[in-house]
Amino acid sequence: MxxxxxxxxxxxxxxxxxxxxxxxxxxxxxGEAGLPVHPLLTAELSRWSGVASYGPVTGIAALREAAAGYWQRRGLHTTADQVIAGPGSKALLWAVLRACGGAVALPRPSWVSYAAQAALHGLPVHLVPTPPGQGGAPDPERLATVIKAAEAAGQPLTTVVLTLPDNPTGTLAARNTIAAVCELARKHNLTVVSDEIYRDLVHDAHADFVSPAELAPERVVVTTGLSKSLALGGWRTGVARFPATPAGDSLRADVAAIASEVWSAPAQPIQRAAALAFTEPAxxxxxxxxxxxxxxxxxxxxxxxxxxxxxxxxxxxxxxxxxxxxxxxxxxxxxxxxxxxxxxxxxxxxxxxxxxxxxxxxxxxxxxxxxxxxxxxxxxxxxxxxxxxxxxxxxxxxxxxxxxxxxxxxxARADARPGRREPRPRRTSSPHDAS
Amino acid sequence: MxxxxxxxxxxxxxxxxxxxxxxxxxxxxxGEAGLPVHPLLTAELSRWSGVASYGPVTGIAALREAAAGYWQRRGLHTTADQVIAGPGSKALLWAVLRACGGAVALPRPSWVSYAAQAALHGLPVHLVPTPPGQGGAPDPERLATVIKAAEAAGQPLTTVVLTLPDNPTGTLAARNTIAAVCELARKHNLTVVSDEIYRDLVHDAHADFVSPAELAPERVVVTTGLSKSLALGGWRTGVARFPATPAGDSLRADVAAIASEVWSAPAQPIQRAAALAFTEPAxxxxxxxxxxxxxxxxxxxxxxxxxxxxxxxxxxxxxxxxxxxxxxxxxxxxxxxxxxxxxxxxxxxxxxxxxxxxxxxxxxxxxxxxxxxxxxxxxxxxxxxxxxxxxxxxxxxxxxxxxxxxxxxxxARADARPGRREPRPRRTSSPHDAS
Incomplete structure (x- = not known):
């Protein structure tokens, strides 16, 4: 390997x-958010620093309830039973791709780890270009073509991933693009994985944000975390919301089973502080x-x-x-x-x-x-x-x-070429010496 | 699935x-140790509760150095470069099995997750009975037979796992058993994974403990963590020590690559406190x-x-x-x-x-x-x-x-049979009401 x-x-x-x-x-x-931990969360983590029991595989109830409330406030009816907490939404995305277990359609470009995770699982990946200026969602027409070709080749798609808003482009797919992807997913029985970790960082707080989970609630897994909006990347805390359907329950159970054999549960003191964060105090x-x-x-x-x-x-x-x-x-x-x-x-x-x-x-x-x-x-x-x-x-x-x-x-000099030699030490103009 | x-x-x-x-x-x-977090560690976690950068995939230098010192004090020369920290030794074991990437020999009985992890990777598992009274190590003669049969079947073993001391039996394999397993591993070019998470809980502190890493240093990955000796299961912190050889470096690089796509790094505040723990203050x-x-x-x-x-x-x-x-x-x-x-x-x-x-x-x-x-x-x-x-x-x-x-x-009544009915609520003699 x-x-x-x-x-x-x-x-x-x-x-x-x-x-x-x-x-x-x-x-x-x-892609680190580079901002301080809010004092409220520092205090909360301190408060729970004496707790070290494993707790439930899917995360403590307080965290799952808080995450359900977070989605509820965004128009997605959610109960704690639909939620799994993990050590970062990355880990959850990895487990979800495995649990879905078939060929994956990704927007092109898309976050580096989706394709790498699918490769770790040995799952085929189809990169589907995005509509111009709408990063994070595959162009629906091209997606339809890919779906048909994959079916014809005997390796049908099971999963399509969206990033809303997008990394790397920083753009947000339009409602009709997302709706068209959801329609295709319904027609071909695909699971839609909607990575919404940047959702609260849409620059215009009044912009029209639509989650695929509003349009095709029976087949969308939403993931998010605190790494970006609250700059808590190093705390490794993410949550996934599964459909409230028998198929959603089954997918969630598979993800819990995978979690139980790989990471057991997120770190307990971190979960406690994350629970407070997801209640979104003023x-x-x-x-x-x-x-x-x-x-x-x-x-x-x-x-x-x-x-x-x-x-x-x-x-x-x-x-x-x-x-x-x-x-x-x-x-x-x-x-x-x-x-x-x-x-x-x-x-x-x-x-x-x-x-x-x-x-x-x-x-x-x-x-x-x-x-x-x-x-x-x-x-x-x-x-x-x-x-x-x-x-x-x-x-x-x-x-x-x-x-x-x-x-x-x-x-920069126009004749610059990449070279193997180490660059010369130079500290005078380093941005990291600025103060 | x-x-x-x-x-x-x-x-x-x-x-x-x-x-x-x-x-x-x-x-x-x-298997939770059920003991309080030591106040020194509670204070240390509090002290770092304002830190939330991702940090290196393999763990922060302070933690890897502390873990190296831990092994050094136990007679295993170790540098920080040989160490990867993960969110529990379970996660590291999972990644190591994948990185080794072939059929796995496990003691029978052995900890529930080894076989489940190998199954997640799609790797064949061979359960090899332990010598009587020596849990955690396969009987060398039987192991030799399994190695030959697997080779003959075209799916040669790549990995053998030991648990020293053992879960579930609580016993410790004898030095000559471990030596014989190491010899077989050397002869057939297997990686030995030595799960030593209970090492510091050998009841007789003066007992003869031998790590396979002393006997076959070129092929042994040792894992441990703080979940058992310091009852920090819910903190999710483990470390793995790889051989200081080109093959060991390559295995370690593969584990780091897997880690980077699944969990990124253990939670940063936890790593800081774990670094203190591995220095083993009085x-x-x-x-x-x-x-x-x-x-x-x-x-x-x-x-x-x-x-x-x-x-x-x-x-x-x-x-x-x-x-x-x-x-x-x-x-x-x-x-x-x-x-x-x-x-x-x-x-x-x-x-x-x-x-x-x-x-x-x-x-x-x-x-x-x-x-x-x-x-x-x-x-x-x-x-x-x-x-x-x-x-x-x-x-x-x-x-x-x-x-x-x-x-x-x-x-208990001798005619008792398992039934589907729920047991009657009874609190009077609950051990959890005792005080």
């Missing part, structure tokens, strides 16, 4: 290695609102820098990612595929990003995923200031990061 | 259900010593009750399990297989245990696994008293539990 570490986590490890070696690096690779709602505003502002500022450097992109409508088309810049650098472009940017321009091909995209499309979550500050003080600032772009360390990005993209 | 929840976790859920329904139940089923060494003494004392007392009731057993030498042969009792009850016997004991005698067949054993051998970890008290106050008592057997709630067990085994 030859496998490699998830690209998003690998770039995080690489940036950490560069920092500890005293090398500067603009950390635009990893202070946390306010924090999510501030985070959403900060992400939207910085994403817009980064978009401006990218566009100035010749990139083309659809303005993101949620989360903290951008997905520019960098063909013009790549042309100037004389590189023809996105992995080479990302390497040039990392080794010559000290800027970490991820190539679109990591997300299943065409290397020649020269897309990069740019994550803004680690630009907000080097410590909790700076990050809190960023959350509270009238205009965070004017905070000196953020302004410096944006300036660095501008330099990296426009000031 | 039709799967069921791990039997050990399922019995835990069932006992919890019975308690919340006001039904009494002697909780001898689940207060925690003392706690482990007290726990070991308590387990040994109660296991011995339960053994006496079992023997009085006609059971035959090898006295356990580690952990908090007993594995009696209950043929005589079963005969009195008129039942012929262990699942029926466990059902009679649960539904008629209010005693939860697990049948040996759950661990791969012959149902007609009429073995039960009895876990003592949940007898020590209903709250942290009682459990702390149990840890500190001169003779814990004389504490009223423990004496009451032992009396209950005696009644269950000897006072």
């Amino acid at each position: 030859s496998m490699s570490v998830s690209a998003t986590l690998a770039i995080n490890d690489e940036v950490a290695r560069r920092h500890s070696a005293g090398l500067s690096c603009l950390p635009l690779g990893f 202070a946390l709602r306010e924090r999510v609102r501030d985070s959403r505003r900060l992400h939207a502002r910085i994403v817009a500022a980064v978009a401006d820098v990218l566009i100035e450097a010749g990139a083309r992109l659809t303005y993101p409508s949620g989360g903290f990612y951008l997905y520019p088309d960098m063909r013009e810049l790549a042309g100037r650098f004389g590189v023809a595929d996105d992995t080479e472009l990302a390497a040039v940017l990392l080794y010559r321009c000290d800027m970490a990003s991820l190539p679109g091909s990591t997300f299943g995209d065409d290397p020649a499309a020269l897309r990069l995923r740019i994550a803004t979550g680690l630009l907000y500050g080097d410590d909790d003080e700076q990050r809190t200031a960023a959350l509270q600032a009238e205009d965070p772009v004017r905070l000196p360390w953020i302004a410096d990061h944006l300036h660095q990005l501008n330099l990296a993209l426009t000031g | 039709s799967m069921s929840v791990s039997a050990t976790l399922a019995i835990n859920d069932e006992v919890a259900r019975r308690h919340s329904a006001g039904l009494s139940c002697l909780p001898l089923g689940f 207060a925690l060494r003392e706690r482990v010593r007290d726990s070991r003494r308590l387990h040994a004392r109660i296991v011995a007392a339960v053994a006496d009750v079992l023997i009085e009731a006609g059971a035959r057993l090898t006295y356990p030498s580690g952990g908090f399990y007993l594995y009696p042969d209950m043929r005589e009792l079963a005969g009195r009850f008129g039942v012929a297989d262990d699942t029926e016997l466990a059902a009679v004991l649960l539904y008629r005698c209010d005693m939860a245990s697990l049948p040996g067949s759950t661990f791969g054993d012959d149902p007609a051998a009429l073995r039960l696994r009895i876990a003592t970890g949940l007898l020590y008290g209903d709250d942290d106050e009682q459990r702390t008293a149990a840890l500190q008592a001169e003779d814990p057997v004389r504490l009223p709630w423990i004496a009451d539990h032992l009396h209950q067990l005696n009644l269950a085994l000897t006072g």
